Amino acid sequence: MENWGLSEWLHWQEALNPKEIDLDLQRIQIVASRLEILPPENLTFLIGGTNGKGTTLALIEDMLIQKGLRVGSYTSPHLINYNERICVNKKPISDSRMIESFRLVESVREDVLLTYFEFGTLAAFITLNDLNCDAWLIEVGLGGRLDATNIISPSISIITNIALDHQEWLGTSLEEIAKEKAGIIAVKTPCIFGDSFLPESIEQTALEKESDLHVLGRDYDLRYLKQRTRGDQDHTVWNGQDSVINAIRIPSHWAEGEYSDLAIALMAIEIVDAQLLPTTKELNQLLKNFSVPGRFQIIEKKQTWILDVAHNPHAARNLNWRLHSLDFQENNINLLKNGRSKFTVLLSMMQDKDVIGFVKEIDQPFVTDWIVCEMDTPRSYSAEVLQKKLIDYGIANVTAEPELLAAFSNIKNSTKKNDRILVTGSFEIVGPA
Numbered sequence: 001m002e003n004w005g006l007s008e009w010l011h012w013q014e015a016l017n018p019k020e021i022d023l024d025l026q027r028i029q030i031v032a033s034r035l036e037i038l039p040p041e042n043l044t045f046l047i048g049g050t051n052g053k054g055t056t057l058a059l060i061e062d063m064l065i066q067k068g069l070r071v072g073s074y075t076s077p078h079l080i081n082y083n084e085r086i087c088v089n090k091k092p093i094s095d096s097r098m099i100e101s102f103r104l105v106e107s108v109r110e111d112v113l114l115t116y117f118e119f120g121t122l123a124a125f126i127t128l129n130d131l132n133c134d135a136w137l138i139e140v141g142l143g144g145r146l147d148a149t150n151i152i153s154p155s156i157s158i159i160t161n162i163a164l165d166h167q168e169w170l171g172t173s174l175e176e177i178a179k180e181k182a183g184i185i186a187v188k189t190p191c192i193f194g195d196s197f198l199p200e201s202i203e204q205t206a207l208e209k210e211s212d213l214h215v216l217g218r219d220y221d222l223r224y225l226k227q228r229t230r231g232d233q234d235h236t237v238w239n240g241q242d243s244v245i246n247a248i249r250i251p252s253h254w255a256e257g258e259y260s261d262l263a264i265a266l267m268a269i270e271i272v273d274a275q276l277l278p279t280t281k282e283l284n285q286l287l288k289n290f291s292v293p294g295r296f297q298i299i300e301k302k303q304t305w306i307l308d309v310a311h312n313p314h315a316a317r318n319l320n321w322r323l324h325s326l327d328f329q330e331n332n333i334n335l336l337k338n339g340r341s342k343f344t345v346l347l348s349m350m351q352d353k354d355v356i357g358f359v360k361e362i363d364q365p366f367v368t369d370w371i372v373c374e375m376d377t378p379r380s381y382s383a384e385v386l387q388k389k390l391i392d393y394g395i396a397n398v399t400a401e402p403e404l405l406a407a408f409s410n411i412k413n414s415t416k417k418n419d420r421i422l423v424t425g426s427f428e429i430v431g432p433a
Contacts, residue, residue: 145183
């Protein structure tokens with residue numbers, strides 16, 4: 001171990017516990033008790049929910065950095081490099097810093113069989129602790145109640161929304177899933193819910209834990225207001241608990257999900273410290289430059305590539321809206337030459353995902369061809385199985401490419417200049433793109 005590089009450490013962690021996912025806090029709590037993990041008392045954000053966690057976290061991150069704070073973040077999974085999971089002011093930590101934290105976890109682990117995610121979570125907390133971050137932004141991995149991130153005491157808990165995903169672990173109904181995600185609500189600690197549909201289990205958990213619950217549409221909102229008179233302009237307004245931000249310029253390609261994410265982020269900032277809320281000018285400058293890798297990320301090359309990690313029907317619905325929005329973006333008018341508004345879609349998904357539910361949400365007239373492939377993980381659907389599912393659903397133009405890299409190569413060679421290619425279905429397919 002003394003001379004191991006980062007890849008060797010990660011390989012070893014994957015085999016340490018025979019179960020890839022083992023939802024139980026006992027193991028990580030035992031090891032955590034042997035470490036000094038002290039999150040910031042007033043600026044520790046624990047962010048859960050089905051979709052929008054990454055975007056919500058990134059918005060809070062940008063707002064706090066804009067105010068001069070040193071912000072540490074822990075997210076998962078990564079797109080390309082493991083180091084992306086742990087950042088300070090958006091900069092991934094170095095391999096050497098990562099290895100130093102791994103060594104410290106191992107030095108106190110003894111015979112506890114941590115999972116890959118538990119080991120990494122402890123290393124992340126140690127790193128953020130040692131690097132003296134003013135604020136911690138922690139993204140929940142899976143569920144909430146038994147997720148490894150739930151060992152810390154947050155200043156505020158955030159649940160972005162509830163949708164069907166990971167049913168084999170969290171339950172088959174929205175209420176069952178909500179109950180698991182409500183597990184991150186802490187005693188006498190504020191909580192934000194980012195949807196107007198409030199599951200009973202979240203409301204009940206907040207009551208039991210005496211948590212001040214703030215619900216989108218009830219306690220705060222973000223509204224687009226049409227002009228009322230000739231001299232007025234359309235504008236967006238955020239209404240918080242005691243604060244209002246007017247004249248917000250929302251990016252033209254945003255959908256309902258991003259509106260909610262922004263409303264949540266602003267509410268979280270107001271609750272922990274209203275002095276850290278951005279002014280209208282600061283917020284508009286932030287939004288003008290805002291992007292999150294793999295979330296409707298547009299890359300202009302010979303073709304136009306759109307990368308999105310959506311992997312469940314709820315996220316696909318939001319993605320579909322954003323595809324529609326491309327036709328109205330002046331800054332992307334070059335995408336619409338010759339009236340072109342269609343895509344080649346490169347799709348791959350994990351075996352626990354609702355493929356047809358996902359595909360149903362993408363308007364078929366948008367798509368000229370579907371290309372399905374297998375990702376480099378045993379959890380991936382094979383290209384042949386995906387192809388059969390889409391054909392059985394009634395989609396005719398479906399090509400199976402067993403190897404991911406071959407699929408990318410063939411798309412590049414078979415599409416023309418300025419064609420649009422959507423890569424979606426999983427983090428594992430977007431990363432290599």
